[in-house]
Amino acid sequence: MGRRRQSVTIKHVAADAGVSLQTVSRVINNEPNVRPAMKEKVQASIDKLGYVPSIAAQRMSGSRSYIILAINDRDRTIADWKARDGRDWVDQMLLGGMLTAAERGYRMIFELVDTHSDHVERELGAALSALQPDGVIVTPPHSENAQIVGLLAERGIPFARIGSKDDGPGIAMTMGDEVLAMKATDHLIELGHERIGFIAGPDGYSLSGWRVDGWQQAMANADFGCEGLCEKGDFGFESGLHAARKLLDRDDRPTAIIASSDQMALATLEVARERGLDVPHDLSIVSFDNTPIVRFTTPALTALDQPIAATAARAVEMLIDARKDESQTEPVVVEGELVVRGSTARVLNHGNA
Numbered sequence: 001m002g003r004r005r006q007s008v009t010i011k012h013v014a015a016d017a018g019v020s021l022q023t024v025s026r027v028i029n030n031e032p033n034v035r036p037a038m039k040e041k042v043q044a045s046i047d048k049l050g051y052v053p054s055i056a057a058q059r060m061s062g063s064r065s066y067i068i069l070a071i072n073d074r075d076r077t078i079a080d081w082k083a084r085d086g087r088d089w090v091d092q093m094l095l096g097g098m099l100t101a102a103e104r105g106y107r108m109i110f111e112l113v114d115t116h117s118d119h120v121e122r123e124l125g126a127a128l129s130a131l132q133p134d135g136v137i138v139t140p141p142h143s144e145n146a147q148i149v150g151l152l153a154e155r156g157i158p159f160a161r162i163g164s165k166d167d168g169p170g171i172a173m174t175m176g177d178e179v180l181a182m183k184a185t186d187h188l189i190e191l192g193h194e195r196i197g198f199i200a201g202p203d204g205y206s207l208s209g210w211r212v213d214g215w216q217q218a219m220a221n222a223d224f225g226c227e228g229l230c231e232k233g234d235f236g237f238e239s240g241l242h243a244a245r246k247l248l249d250r251d252d253r254p255t256a257i258i259a260s261s262d263q264m265a266l267a268t269l270e271v272a273r274e275r276g277l278d279v280p281h282d283l284s285i286v287s288f289d290n291t292p293i294v295r296f297t298t299p300a301l302t303a304l305d306q307p308i309a310a311t312a313a314r315a316v317e318m319l320i321d322a323r324k325d326e327s328q329t330e331p332v333v334v335e336g337e338l339v340v341r342g343s344t345a346r347v348l349n350h351g352n353a
Helices: 010-017 021-028 036-049 055-061 074-083 089-103 120-131 146-155 177-190 206-221 237-248 262-274 308-320
Strands: 067-073 107-113 135-138 159-162 171-174 196-200 230-232 256-259 284-287 302-305 337-339
Touching: 010 021, 010 036, 021 036, 067 074, 067 089, 067 120, 067 308, 074 089, 074 107, 089 107, 089 308, 107 120, 120 146, 135 146, 135 308, 146 159, 159 308, 171 308, 177 196, 177 206, 177 256, 177 284, 177 302, 177 337, 196 206, 196 237, 230 237, 237 256, 237 262, 256 262, 262 284
Parallel strands: 067 107, 067 135, 135 159, 159 171, 196 230, 196 256, 256 284, 284 302
Antiparallel strands: 302 337
16 A cells, blocks of 8 residues: 555655655755756655655755745734724735745745834744744834844845835835825716815824825825815724714815725714715715725725735745845835725715715
């Protein structure tokens, strides 16, 4: 009876091929200086035994760990998980990153690090020492944390900074926040809206400012003013209620509002109901997240879909190839799209409701 697939190890392959463990490792890792005849011999044993290389076997050459480490903010991630309110940033990041890593013979490991902790260097340093990753993906606000970026640069580990356009070490990546905000604003302008409000995210995220810039640029292109039409939140529901009330309590209230997160968009929908405003005929709403929950509101929310999975996948690809290509200097942009649903409509009345 044949050997069970899961029990086959690199030692079995080496014995069957009559070569050393190091030779098998070099073949698995596509290392140079392996004679074609030797490579064919080892590959024949691998195929015959049904051997699937493990990370441990791949690491024997000592040149790579075959691990990509992705880190996210601990407090915000845990809060989102506990709330169970439909936010899927982590899910999408794992979807894009893990699948792409697996296709390349790597594994992506996910860690939570407290951005605001005095021990952030110790936390991250311990993870780096334990895992020895070939690359690291950092997400906002980690991607603009000088301690974290500095530590990764000091260790000489390739890393991707999602949500960062700053000059400096690592691969800067964005999801085209400015362009997306312009797309949302232009969509509303095409529907006849002139007073378009904006609920911004917190200052701790550069992308909050990029989104405001995109909205302002689109408004300026149409010769519309922005004064008094921007309020700030923290991406959470309660802050969205406060911001939406301030905008909708204005005598010259906006006829449309773009919110920088799904929770703040949901809050805007709630405030519209409080005011007796019909969405979308009295007020159009656009969310800056296309998380699952926005499809099930009444009406379903028009949303800017951020390509989180595609961005994570691109980050993994670039980190794996980082040894081959050090030429990436400009920020990498993986742009999303506007998904139009029932919460936006042509403005019926330029006056107040």
